Amino acid sequence: MTLTEKILARAAGRANVEAGENIWVNVDTLMTHDVCGPGTIGVFKREFGADAKVWDRERIVIIPDHYIFTADSRSNRNVDILRDFVKEQNLPYFYDVIDDPDGNWVFDPSQGPLKKQYGSNYAGVCHTALPQKGHTRPGEILLGTDSHTCMAGAFNQFATGIGNTDAGFVMGTGKILLKVPETMHFRLEGEIQPGVMAKDIILHCIGEIGFDGATYRAMQFDGPGAFSLSMDDRMTIANMAIEAGGKNGIFEFDEKTQAMVDERCKANGTRSTYEPVEKDSDEKFVYDLVVDLSKLEPTVACHPDPGNRKLAKEMSSTQLDRAYIGSCTGGKTSDFIEFAKVLKGKKVAIDTFGVPATPEIVRDLQSTEWDGKSVWTILQDAGVMMTENAGCAACLGGPVDTFGRMNSPMKCISATNRNFPGRMGHKESQVFLASPATVAASALAGKITDPREYL
Numbered sequence: 001m002t003l004t005e006k007i008l009a010r011a012a013g014r015a016n017v018e019a020g021e022n023i024w025v026n027v028d029t030l031m032t033h034d035v036c037g038p039g040t041i042g043v044f045k046r047e048f049g050a051d052a053k054v055w056d057r058e059r060i061v062i063i064p065d066h067y068i069f070t071a072d073s074r075s076n077r078n079v080d081i082l083r084d085f086v087k088e089q090n091l092p093y094f095y096d097v098i099d100d101p102d103g104n105w106v107f108d109p110s111q112g113p114l115k116k117q118y119g120s121n122y123a124g125v126c127h128t129a130l131p132q133k134g135h136t137r138p139g140e141i142l143l144g145t146d147s148h149t150c151m152a153g154a155f156n157q158f159a160t161g162i163g164n165t166d167a168g169f170v171m172g173t174g175k176i177l178l179k180v181p182e183t184m185h186f187r188l189e190g191e192i193q194p195g196v197m198a199k200d201i202i203l204h205c206i207g208e209i210g211f212d213g214a215t216y217r218a219m220q221f222d223g224p225g226a227f228s229l230s231m232d233d234r235m236t237i238a239n240m241a242i243e244a245g246g247k248n249g250i251f252e253f254d255e256k257t258q259a260m261v262d263e264r265c266k267a268n269g270t271r272s273t274y275e276p277v278e279k280d281s282d283e284k285f286v287y288d289l290v291v292d293l294s295k296l297e298p299t300v301a302c303h304p305d306p307g308n309r310k311l312a313k314e315m316s317s318t319q320l321d322r323a324y325i326g327s328c329t330g331g332k333t334s335d336f337i338e339f340a341k342v343l344k345g346k347k348v349a350i351d352t353f354g355v356p357a358t359p360e361i362v363r364d365l366q367s368t369e370w371d372g373k374s375v376w377t378i379l380q381d382a383g384v385m386m387t388e389n390a391g392c393a394a395c396l397g398g399p400v401d402t403f404g405r406m407n408s409p410m411k412c413i414s415a416t417n418r419n420f421p422g423r424m425g426h427k428e429s430q431v432f433l434a435s436p437a438t439v440a441a442s443a444l445a446g447k448i449t450d451p452r453e454y455l
């Protein structure tokens, strides 16, 4: 069996499963957020009753992160609906925007978009917050009401997005009916070269198969090149499995996985026992690709879809209006560090927005110093508009006052993960997906630029 099949078989209480079978599995963790949480709660109450209790309060994680720093009252109200439900059900894992459990969330636009407006429990973008807060565990099943839930596959976990109806059912029962996906195999070999990042690896892979090339399939990344990657890198790759239509993305377990999971479970007091799955010798794949990481170059997914692949060096005639770094995919500490390495001591030529994924990342960047200056200040000095309000921000457009949202037709290079028309705001805007290093080089030049020109 493949890694995915092994996890699903175990969760179904079976010795083995085959691709295409429909099986009932026991869910380990259910995550929801402010956009889909209210709908999920509505389905749960409608189907199980107004006084129903969730199947296991320790296994539900609620993370508001999407439409948070906006004056839109309906968006603010969604966070209040989550808070009321958490109180009613006495749920321990709710990462509220405010500290007052009896309060209401209201964003104050008069303070501007850059200064932090959240309390001590706020965790930022759900997929980045889940591992930081000790909710990702190897060998387990994680479901979330968000398509990029597949990011947790970096931790040797079966993780996938589900809709509100399924999530309402899981909330009441802890079970879900799943079809076992076929597995596509991406064997990574060789070493990544300077100026090339994990984002380039996944953009290369999606470019090979197209934005629907992995529809309802598992994407398994393994081989020596996979082991050489950091956990942040693996998260970037697993996150974008859905951009090829993948059911999930998954990596093998190693000492790097163990170190991060153990540290985070311990620090947050979350469940610390888990059982990883290892590769079998008889895995059956429906597709095989060997990727030599040493041959990859900075890559861009051009408008209008994540599979529209070109090399950055071929795109130098594309003038840009703005640059954006942020999101679960591209807003991690390591992403901002690579971004800052290119920008240090220089000035961006176009509007450039920086949105860390989580408050912890804000703190990392404000406390990491190079030559007596924090990375945060280095980026501000380079002209990047850095906000402390960690969250999804303009990655998915959002209400019209969302920081970084494109409210008119323009071209943006972005470290985010999705570029279908209208994704970051105006439906005639164009988004070019790239690594943080390529976004930085392009921000400096005002046109799509290979970051190796600045290294």
Ligand code: SF4
Pocket: 066, 125, 126, 127, 146, 148, 326, 327, 328, 329, 391, 392, 395, 396, 416, 417
């Ligand atoms: S940062 Fe973007 S991709 Fe990630 S969860 Fe938020 S909206 Fe979705």
